[in-house]
Amino acid sequence: MKLSWQRQTLHPKHKFATSQGVSEKRVTIVLRLEHDGIEGMGEIIPSELYGQTLDSAEETLNAAREFLGDDPFVIEPIVQRLIDRFDGQRATIDGIDAALHDWCGKKLEIPVWRLLGLSAPKKQTTFTIGIADTDEIREKVDEALAAGFDALKIKVGAPNDHETLTYIRSVFKGPLFLDANQAWKPEEAPRRIVELARFQPTVIEQPLDRADWQHMVDLRRFKVAPIIADESCERPADVNRLNGFVDGINIKLNKCGGICEARRMITLARGFGMTVMLGCFVSSSLAIAPALTIASLVDHADLDGALLLADDPFAGITRTGSTLQLSDRPGLGVWPVSL
Amino acid sequence: MKLSWQRQTLHPKHKFATSQGVSEKRVTIVLRLEHDGIEGMGEIIPSELYGQTLDSAEETLNAAREFLGDDPFVIEPIVQRLIDRFDGQRATIDGIDAALHDWCGKKLEIPVWRLLGLSAPKKQTTFTIGIADTDEIREKVDEALAAGFDALKIKVGAPNDHETLTYIRSVFKGPLFLDANQAWKPEEAPRRIVELARFQPTVIEQPLDRADWQHMVDLRRFKVAPIIADESCERPADVNRLNGFVDGINIKLNKCGGICEARRMITLARGFGMTVMLGCFVSSSLAIAPALTIASLVDHADLDGALLLADDPFAGITRTGSTLQLSDRPGLGVWPVSL
Numbered sequence: 001m002k003l004s005w006q007r008q009t010l011h012p013k014h015k016f017a018t019s020q021g022v023s024e025k026r027v028t029i030v031l032r033l034e035h036d037g038i039e040g041m042g043e044i045i046p047s048e049l050y051g052q053t054l055d056s057a058e059e060t061l062n063a064a065r066e067f068l069g070d071d072p073f074v075i076e077p078i079v080q081r082l083i084d085r086f087d088g089q090r091a092t093i094d095g096i097d098a099a100l101h102d103w104c105g106k107k108l109e110i111p112v113w114r115l116l117g118l119s120a121p122k123k124q125t126t127f128t129i130g131i132a133d134t135d136e137i138r139e140k141v142d143e144a145l146a147a148g149f150d151a152l153k154i155k156v157g158a159p160n161d162h163e164t165l166t167y168i169r170s171v172f173k174g175p176l177f178l179d180a181n182q183a184w185k186p187e188e189a190p191r192r193i194v195e196l197a198r199f200q201p202t203v204i205e206q207p208l209d210r211a212d213w214q215h216m217v218d219l220r221r222f223k224v225a226p227i228i229a230d231e232s233c234e235r236p237a238d239v240n241r242l243n244g245f246v247d248g249i250n251i252k253l254n255k256c257g258g259i260c261e262a263r264r265m266i267t268l269a270r271g272f273g274m275t276v277m278l279g280c281f282v283s284s285s286l287a288i289a290p291a292l293t294i295a296s297l298v299d300h301a302d303l304d305g306a307l308l309l310a311d312d313p314f315a316g317i318t319r320t321g322s323t324l325q326l327s328d329r330p331g332l333g334v335w336p337v338s339l
Numbered sequence: 340m341k342l343s344w345q346r347q348t349l350h351p352k353h354k355f356a357t358s359q360g361v362s363e364k365r366v367t368i369v370l371r372l373e374h375d376g377i378e379g380m381g382e383i384i385p386s387e388l389y390g391q392t393l394d395s396a397e398e399t400l401n402a403a404r405e406f407l408g409d410d411p412f413v414i415e416p417i418v419q420r421l422i423d424r425f426d427g428q429r430a431t432i433d434g435i436d437a438a439l440h441d442w443c444g445k446k447l448e449i450p451v452w453r454l455l456g457l458s459a460p461k462k463q464t465t466f467t468i469g470i471a472d473t474d475e476i477r478e479k480v481d482e483a484l485a486a487g488f489d490a491l492k493i494k495v496g497a498p499n500d501h502e503t504l505t506y507i508r509s510v511f512k513g514p515l516f517l518d519a520n521q522a523w524k525p526e527e528a529p530r531r532i533v534e535l536a537r538f539q540p541t542v543i544e545q546p547l548d549r550a551d552w553q554h555m556v557d558l559r560r561f562k563v564a565p566i567i568a569d570e571s572c573e574r575p576a577d578v579n580r581l582n583g584f585v586d587g588i589n590i591k592l593n594k595c596g597g598i599c600e601a602r603r604m605i606t607l608a609r610g611f612g613m614t615v616m617l618g619c620f621v622s623s624s625l626a627i628a629p630a631l632t633i634a635s636l637v638d639h640a641d642l643d644g645a646l647l648l649a650d651d652p653f654a655g656i657t658r659t660g661s662t663l664q665l666s667d668r669p670g671l672g673v674w675p676v677s678l
Contacts, residue, residue, distance in 0.1 A: 119413050
């Protein structure tokens with residue numbers, strides 16, 4: 001197997017802010033895995049929160065070569081070897097996992113979701129509105145609704161939350177996901193959560209710092225909405241740790257290391273009766289495709305990472321309202337159009 | 340998809356006894372799933388312990404037809420629908436799961452283990468010696484060792500256990516699995532277990548009645564060997580229930596409902612740090628093949644169900660010492676030779 005890669009710069013349509021900061025562009029890595037005349041592709045989206053950078057990803061790719069072997073079909077053992085060696089660099093493992101799956105699907109001339117025994121990927125996804133001043137939010141919400149989105153995710157944790165949400169609920173009655181991205185201290189969170197009840201959120205994500213996961217159990221008893229761990233939940237072992245403390249988890253392939261690990265997290269979470277979300281970072285459709293591939297296994301999808309872009313270099317995912325559908329082309333079902 | 344089936348009568352080489360009874364023959368069901376000119380096969384081995392009979396299996400097959408749909412590739416949703424509807428008839432679901440996997444592998448012209456992203460199945464398996472009088476056990480053990488087996492499983496729970504095991508340890512130093520098949524009462528089990536320590540067992544399976552699973556935790560503290568739940572552990576939810584009470588579980592595809600459910604159980608058990616065994620009932624190689632397909636994911640395999648037969652109607656599994664290897668033919672890798 002031969003690996004090669006290039007960095008790609010993606011530009012969100014709008015400046016994108018969460019309680020953790022603002023980003024005007026995102027650089028990801030497009031990975032190509034070539035073997036036997038077939039090319040599998042995957043995207044690597046490093047997360048600084050977990051100590052990953054573009055440089056560390058490229059170092060990991062260089063070091064990973066010797067762990068790949070010569071048969072792209074044996075994905076499970078390959079991923080296990082990579083996790084044993086590069087546990088902290090799961091964003092890179094995710095890219096390799098995606099490229100291996102893409103390769104196998106292309107080799108067998110079937111979509112990866114068929115390879116995995118799953119039904120055709122067609123899933124409602126929330127559309128995310130970043131933190132902004134109230135006028136800008138009004139504009140974004142109106143634009144999203146005009147574009148047909150029928151499930152929204154709002155980043156909360158700003159002083160104007162209440163004003164923003166009051167506006168949104170005046171124009172939108174559908175599913176409303178709230179994501180605090182670790183914004184609150186344990187002592188203020190109960191009050192914040194109770195204040196959010198009137199907006200009837202579908203879920204509330206990561207209200208506390210990722211290290212404060214044990215306090216999330218205190219927020220469950222208000223029964224405002226399921227409390228979902230995102231930043232606190234990276235990999236399968238975290239699901240066991242979080243059991244009892246949260247109502248659900250948000251799985252992201254670049255956090256956990258790809259489809260193999262995500263399926264394990266889904267199985268574990270289901271075993272504990274947890275709500276399961278599948279999320280993403282801002283990325284091209286190349287990274288959305290593997291998540292969409294397994295989205296039929298989860299309760300809620302937040303896979304708008306490529307919808308937020310002005311310049312998605314990959315095609316193959318179509319949208320009707322908030323529902324994303326993956327093509328039935330062999331492999332991951334997406335292809336480069338402007339790389 | 341078209342289902343058809345026939346009963347097959349299998350004859351063990353030797354009369355086979357456990358602490359639960361003696362069997363001189365076993366009747367199983369060979370299932371054929373035909374679609375698009377390709378035939379997938381699976382075997383159904385009902386378990387009376389779970390209220391399953393050959394008749395209930397055939398009734399379930401008749402009723403299952405309308406839940407199959409028209410695409411054998413969407414195995415996960417099909418199995419989920421069958422479990423939702425026929426939870427108590429998992430032996431039948433196992434046969435359907437196997438036939439679906441076999442079909443997909445044949446359609447794609449690859450072995451099922453490649454479809455699942457796993458390495459080539461090659462696994463040491465224990466060879467089981469049933470309960471018998473001491474002379475007969477000597478004979479069986481000598482025969483097994485002469486035939487090259489290098490891992491043994493002994494059914495315990497008879498009055499001559501000590502005598503039997505003393506003989507075995509005088510001629511065999513390798514891995515020795517002990518299986519009590521629910522033989523002991525909670526009050527006698529600690530003494531029994533401690534008495535077994537000198538024989539250095541690799542594991543001790545199901546010492547207590549399946550309903551007494553909560554008492555298995557008391558037996559762990561003697562640290563004689565990992566205490567494995569077999570009869571107490573049927574399906575994924577049981578793995579969560581047993582967490583903390585046992586050291587490991589013995590998964591059997593006909594108990595849990597096939598490859599999909601077994602993989603979930605493996606993931607759950609790994610999440611809890613449990614030892615994972617993969618076992619079987621007396622059956623033809625048709626039922627051993629799907630288990631061997633996923634055997635690379637477990638710690639210990641006890642897949643001698645077809646080795647015990649005088650008249651295995653299926654070929655495709657070869658043995659070197661105690662190591663079983665599955666062919667690389669498309670599908671499950673076994674084929675009928677005398678059906």
